[in-house]
Amino acid sequence: MNSQVVTNPEDIARLYRELSLFPSLSRADVGPVVTSQYGGKYSNIYTEWSQRDLDRNENVNFCRQYIVFHDDKSVVYSGASGNCTEIKGELQSKDSPSGDMKAVVRECTIKGEDKQFLEIWSKNIKMKSINLTALKKHGKVYEDDQFGCLVWSHSETHLLYVAERKRPKAKSFFQSESPELSSIGDEEETVSSEEKETVKGEQFVFHEDWGEGLVGKSCPVLCVLDIEGDNVSVLEGVPDNISPGQAFWAPGDTGVVFVGWLHEPFRCGLKFCPNRSSSLYYVDLTGGKCEQLTSGTSAVSSPRLSPDQCRIVYLECAVFGPHMQCSRLCMFDWYTKKTSVVVDVVNRPGEDGFTGIYSSQLSRQCWSADSQRVIVSCPQRSRKDLLMVDTSTGSVTSLTSKSDVGCWCLLNIERDLMVVSCSSPNCPPRLRVGFLPPRDSQEELVWVTLEDSQMLPEIDWQILTFTPPPEQDNSQYPGLDFEALLIKPKEVKDGVKLPLIVTPHGGPHSVFVADWFLYSSVLCRMGFAVLMVNYRGSTGYGQDNILSLPGNVGTQDVKDVQFAVESVLKGDEFDMQKVAVSGGSHGGFLACHLIGQYPGFYKACVSRNPVTNLASMIGSTDIPDWCMVEAGFDYTTDCLPDPAVWEQMLNKSPIRYVTQVQTPVLLTLGEDDKRVPSKQGIEYYRALQAKKVPVRLLWYPGNNHSLSKVDAESDGFMNIALWIIQHLWK
Numbered sequence: 001m002n003s004q005v006v007t008n009p010e011d012i013a014r015l016y017r018e019l020s021l022f023p024s025l026s027r028a029d030v031g032p033v034v035t036s037q038y039g040g041k042y043s044n045i046y047t048e049w050s051q052r053d054l055d056r057n058e059n060v061n062f063c064r065q066y067i068v069f070h071d072d073k074s075v076v077y078s079g080a081s082g083n084c085t086e087i088k089g090e091l092q093s094k095d096s097p098s099g100d101m102k103a104v105v106r107e108c109t110i111k112g113e114d115k116q117f118l119e120i121w122s123k124n125i126k127m128k129s130i131n132l133t134a135l136k137k138h139g140k141v142y143e144d145d146q147f148g149c150l151v152w153s154h155s156e157t158h159l160l161y162v163a164e165r166k167r168p169k170a171k172s173f174f175q176s177e178s179p180e181l182s183s184i185g186d187e188e189e190t191v192s193s194e195e196k197e198t199v200k201g202e203q204f205v206f207h208e209d210w211g212e213g214l215v216g217k218s219c220p221v222l223c224v225l226d227i228e229g230d231n232v233s234v235l236e237g238v239p240d241n242i243s244p245g246q247a248f249w250a251p252g253d254t255g256v257v258f259v260g261w262l263h264e265p266f267r268c269g270l271k272f273c274p275n276r277s278s279s280l281y282y283v284d285l286t287g288g289k290c291e292q293l294t295s296g297t298s299a300v301s302s303p304r305l306s307p308d309q310c311r312i313v314y315l316e317c318a319v320f321g322p323h324m325q326c327s328r329l330c331m332f333d334w335y336t337k338k339t340s341v342v343v344d345v346v347n348r349p350g351e352d353g354f355t356g357i358y359s360s361q362l363s364r365q366c367w368s369a370d371s372q373r374v375i376v377s378c379p380q381r382s383r384k385d386l387l388m389v390d391t392s393t394g395s396v397t398s399l400t401s402k403s404d405v406g407c408w409c410l411l412n413i414e415r416d417l418m419v420v421s422c423s424s425p426n427c428p429p430r431l432r433v434g435f436l437p438p439r440d441s442q443e444e445l446v447w448v449t450l451e452d453s454q455m456l457p458e459i460d461w462q463i464l465t466f467t468p469p470p471e472q473d474n475s476q477y478p479g480l481d482f483e484a485l486l487i488k489p490k491e492v493k494d495g496v497k498l499p500l501i502v503t504p505h506g507g508p509h510s511v512f513v514a515d516w517f518l519y520s521s522v523l524c525r526m527g528f529a530v531l532m533v534n535y536r537g538s539t540g541y542g543q544d545n546i547l548s549l550p551g552n553v554g555t556q557d558v559k560d561v562q563f564a565v566e567s568v569l570k571g572d573e574f575d576m577q578k579v580a581v582s583g584g585s586h587g588g589f590l591a592c593h594l595i596g597q598y599p600g601f602y603k604a605c606v607s608r609n610p611v612t613n614l615a616s617m618i619g620s621t622d623i624p625d626w627c628m629v630e631a632g633f634d635y636t637t638d639c640l641p642d643p644a645v646w647e648q649m650l651n652k653s654p655i656r657y658v659t660q661v662q663t664p665v666l667l668t669l670g671e672d673d674k675r676v677p678s679k680q681g682i683e684y685y686r687a688l689q690a691k692k693v694p695v696r697l698l699w700y701p702g703n704n705h706s707l708s709k710v711d712a713e714s715d716g717f718m719n720i721a722l723w724i725i726q727h728l729w730k
């Protein structure tokens with residue numbers, strides 16, 4: 001075998017173990033400015049990281065702090081202040097604005113019972129520990145990014161968070177009565193208030209939740225802890241037809257601003273679906289009156305209050321339609337109550353190259369100190385860049401497009417000190433800080449690395465651009481191009497042609513940006529080239545690119561991937577007899593389509609939680625609208641099965657081509673997948689078995705659509721690598 005590919009399982013496992021050590025950055029907070037007696041200024045940077053622990057079979061979260069000496073506009077000196085500390089049981093935490101206190105929502109098990117506490121720490125003392133579970137004011141606290149928040153009031157006397165609405169205790173009609181005696185009178189029997197609230201016949205009522213990644217999250221409520229009074233109240237006034245989240249204190253702490261998602265007539269999956277009908281609301285704490293601040297005809301997310309507490313920026317996109325779209329950056333003026341569009345949707349990138357804003361989540365803090373600019377990190381074609389938006393003029397300036405780093409994520413900005421994570425396909429995440437230059441200044445932005453990571457010299461990467469041939473142009477959206485990331489070993493022995501693994505992304509409206517990818521890095525270190533295709537329909541290239549795909553899935557996207565593969569195979573770098581395809585979700589849909597539409601071209605196929613039959617998916621997925629939209633139909637909540645629609649869906653699905661499949665297929669399924677139910681993979685598995693096509697199915701209990709738990713991710717990788725080796729060199 002004239003190749004340089006690592007094939008020994010133990011060697012592969014060693015490579016995986018080595019590269020899986022690199023942690024990812026999940027959070028950074030900037031502490032207050034401290035001035036020393038000599039006039040020197042410094043701030044503490046608190047960071048949180050996540051790292052795979054293969055031995056404990058879990059993702060370990062830890063924090064590390066740094067100190068940055070500065071003069072309010074440049075970094076003078078910086079360094080770590082102490083080593084890492086593992087974080088256990090902390091669902092959420094947040095320092096108070098002054099830095100004097102820290103709030104922690106902690107989950108722990110006491111005598112076999114899960115309990116949640118809200119802790120207030122000050123200096124070296126845990127001042128308070130409020131047993132939220134015992135208070136019975138609400139259900140579990142939300143720790144997710146979709147709804148969750150933990151926000152200090154500007155006065156630092158109250159804390160705002162989101163929890164599940166309290167549900168009355170349910171019992172059977174046939175459960176024997178066991179009244180609780182109270183202390184009042186020895187004869188008198190007083191049933192506790194909880195017993196009074198108990199309802200019969202409700203034990204098995206279905207409570208729909210917000211779907212994949214939000215299982216069990218059904219009816220969020222806004223909760224406020226009065227720190228001095230030690231009491232928790234559930235905010236009233238929130239309309240019954242919405243689910244509130246992403247809340248923060250209004251100017252002067254007069255009330256609370258939040259996003260409300262419409263949950264009538266029913267909830268659809270919300271994760272990766274910022275296109276759900278939603279509005280900004282304000283509930284006034286004194287009168288309890290709730291006011292809708294935005295129209296209610298769109299989908300909004302990520303409201304962020306300016307430091308001068310005068311304006312709120314937020315993201316907006318259309319309701320239903322493609323799940324990820326080009327967003328508008330909008331602004332609500334607190335005093336005029338007027339909304340305005342700061343950055344509009346970009347249908348086609350202009351001369352300046354700006355392709356639009358593609359983000360479902362602004363960083364927790366994104367405003368400049370002057371309350372004039374907003375920093376957004378979002379995909380721009382196959383890169384992820386930091387964009388500075390002037391909210392007065394709407395101008396957009398990239399702060400990082402000239403960098404050789406492919407992926408920049410804004411973690412936080414405080415008093416113009418930005419904290420970012422930056423990475424590339426050959427460089428794991430690094431932690432950097434830098435001051436945003438004053439508005440209209442020509443000063444250069446200087447980045448200082450607080451935590452470096454090692455560049456992997458063995459990995460080479462580049463971005464390739466493709467223009468579909470005329471016969472594949474989209475007549476409704478003509479002239480669109482697309483890209484792919486090509487990752488390959490830097491050193492190739494003479495005479496060796498590289499085996500190629502083609503990986504189209506999922507979504508389909510998402511994008512591969514030039515980030516650090518564990519799977520691609522290990523495969524590259526094993527000796528494979530990896531082609532990560534951003535076919536037409538990807539985000540980051542303009543709204544027209546996105547809109548070109550719905551109705552054309554199974555053809556346009558498939559042809560784009562095949563065109564990219566055949567284009568790179570024209571060179572003599574790659575062995576066209578050793579090409580594999582691998583994808584997840586919609587990427588799995590494409591992988592199955594490619595082996596069905598190009599029989600024998602791919603020598604191995606890996607399909608993770610794949611969409612295999614749109615017609616059978618629509619009745620079981622948490623995103624039924626996705627099936628209609630991607631098949632080219634409008635969706636309404638009262639739409640019913642229609643044979644003609646199902647026929648179209650079937651015709652656009654990979655299951656339709658299964659009779660042509662020759663390529664051995666490895667399927668990996670998550671048992672708890674609400675997005676693409678595992679029955680999709682099993683349907684395809686059975687069809688292949690019936691055709692006696694070599695097929696292997698891996699089933700991961702406790703895993704959902706992301707297949708991202710340490711067991712599924714690591715075992716999945718080993719099986720994928722060995723499956724590809726087995727069938728490329730048989």
Ligand SMILES: CC(=O)N[C@@H](C)C(=O)N[C@@H](C)C(=O)O
Nearest residue numbers: 272323506507509510585586
């Ligand atoms: C962009 C994105 O992820 N879209 C979601 C609706 C989604 O989950 N799509 C599934 C089908 C997938 O991951 O491809």
